[in-house]
Amino acid sequence: MEPTNVNKGDRNKIYFLIIVIAALIGTNGYLFFKDRQQGSRLVTVSAEKDKLRLEVEKIEVELDKVNALNLDLNEKLIEEQNLARKEIESLKRSLENDKITQADLEDARKKVAELQTFVNNYNKKIISLEKEFLFLKSTKDSLENSVRTANERANNLANENSNLNAKVKTAAILKIQKAEIVAYRTKSSGRKIEVNKSSAAEKLSIRFSIIPNELAEKGHHNIFIRVFDPAGNLLADEGNRFEAEGQEMQYTHSIFIDYNNDNSTYTIDWTNPKPYIKGIYTVILYTDSATMGKAQLELR
Numbered sequence: 001m002e003p004t005n006v007n008k009g010d011r012n013k014i015y016f017l018i019i020v021i022a023a024l025i026g027t028n029g030y031l032f033f034k035d036r037q038q039g040s041r042l043v044t045v046s047a048e049k050d051k052l053r054l055e056v057e058k059i060e061v062e063l064d065k066v067n068a069l070n071l072d073l074n075e076k077l078i079e080e081q082n083l084a085r086k087e088i089e090s091l092k093r094s095l096e097n098d099k100i101t102q103a104d105l106e107d108a109r110k111k112v113a114e115l116q117t118f119v120n121n122y123n124k125k126i127i128s129l130e131k132e133f134l135f136l137k138s139t140k141d142s143l144e145n146s147v148r149t150a151n152e153r154a155n156n157l158a159n160e161n162s163n164l165n166a167k168v169k170t171a172a173i174l175k176i177q178k179a180e181i182v183a184y185r186t187k188s189s190g191r192k193i194e195v196n197k198s199s200a201a202e203k204l205s206i207r208f209s210i211i212p213n214e215l216a217e218k219g220h221h222n223i224f225i226r227v228f229d230p231a232g233n234l235l236a237d238e239g240n241r242f243e244a245e246g247q248e249m250q251y252t253h254s255i256f257i258d259y260n261n262d263n264s265t266y267t268i269d270w271t272n273p274k275p276y277i278k279g280i281y282t283v284i285l286y287t288d289s290a291t292m293g294k295a296q297l298e299l300r
Contacts, residue, residue: 045100045102045105048105048109049095049100049105052091052095052105052108052109052112053092053095055112055116056088056091056092056095056112056115059084059088059112059115059116059119060085060088062119062122062123063081063084063085063119063122066081066122066123066126069126069130071126071129071130071133072133073129077122077125077126077129080118080122081122084115084118084119084122087111087115088115091108091111091112091115094108095108168215171213171215172213172215172216172217173213173216173287173288173290173292174210174211174213174216174221174259174287174288174292175210175211175213175292175293176208176209176210176211176285176292176293176294176295177208177209177210177211178208178209179206179207179208179209179283179285179293179294179295180206180207180208180295180297181204181205181206181207181281181283181295181296181297182194182204182205182207182297183195183196183200183201183202183203183204183205183276183297183299184201184202184203184205185200185201185202185203186202186203196298196299196300197299197300198275198276198277198278198279198299198300199276201272201276201299202271203269203270203271203272204227204269204270204271204272204281204283204297205267205268205269205270206225206267206268206269206270206283206285206295207265207266207267208265208266208285208292208293208295209263209264209265209266210259210264210266210292212261212263213261214261216259216261217259218259218260218261219258219259220256220257220258220259221256221257221259221287221288222254222255222256222287223254223255223256223257223266223268223285223286223287223292224242224244224251224253224254224285224286224287225251225252225253225254225268225270225283225284225285225286226249226250226251226252226283226284226286227252227253227270227272227281227282227283228281228282228283228284229277229279229281230277230278230279230280230281230299231277231279234250234252235252235272235273235274236250236251236252237250238250240252240253240254242254242286243289244286244289244290244291245289245290245291246289249286251286252270253268253270255268276299277299278299278300279298279299280296280297280298280299281296281297281298281299282294282295282296283295283296283297
């Protein structure tokens with residue numbers, strides 16, 4: 001079989017087609033590898049953004065933990081935290097940008113690193129402040145406990161002193177050792193005659209002695225008497241009032257005596273503005289807001 005003769009023009013066309021095909025293959029290969037690199041770069045950028053977002057959230061959580069401690073932060077610490085939070089918000093907005101560049105990512109990485117350093121130093125300051133706060137709180141609690149204990153002791157001592165004073169006061173009260181009542185009338189000559197009939201009685205004379213008491217206050221004591229007639233009526237003026245046994249009372253008559261703890265006998269004379277009646281008259285004596293004792297006399 002004879003070989004086919006190919007003219008020069010056809011040969012040139014073939015070469016051209018081969019070149020075109022090779023160029024197309026090369027272009028497709030370039031575009032393929034470029035697309036793969038672009039996809040890989042996009043994946044890398046997205047992963048880097050997610051990583052930076054996570055770091056920013058961690059930093060924000062650390063700051064939130066500080067606020068949860070409820071410490072009394074000074075103005076400088078508050079200002080530093082506010083600046084950090086503004087930087088965090090700025091980073092969040094930057095990382096939400098879909099058109100972020102590699103240079104932007106690099107800048108974001110630097111800012112995140114700076115924030116991490118800031119948070120580490122900030123936490124050290126907060127830990128120191130918390131220790132100081134706990135120390136001051138412990139000291140304050142200790143002082144409050146000491147004050148509370150001291151107050152309780154003082155109150156206990158005050159109560160003990162009050163009880164002791166009350167006991168001393170009770171022990172110092174003057175009490176009647178012996179008392180008697182005598183009714184008498186005065187003759188025209190001025191001589192006093194003891195009587196036992198109501199019709200003849202003009203005055204009552206209350207004579208009494210006091211139990212010796214070293215605790216009793218020496219000196220003047222105001223003695224109040226209350227006289228009750230046989231019918232149980234108190235013989236007293238409306239304006240004559242004093243306090244005894246924790247209440248206000250009316251008294252019949254009062255005098256001052258000079259007490260020296262020397263077994264003295266004291267006498268109180270009282271004139272009844274009303275006629276005496278038959279029966280038993282009762283006289284109760286008081287001093288220093290307490291009852292001293294009583295005596296009775298029967299008139300026929």
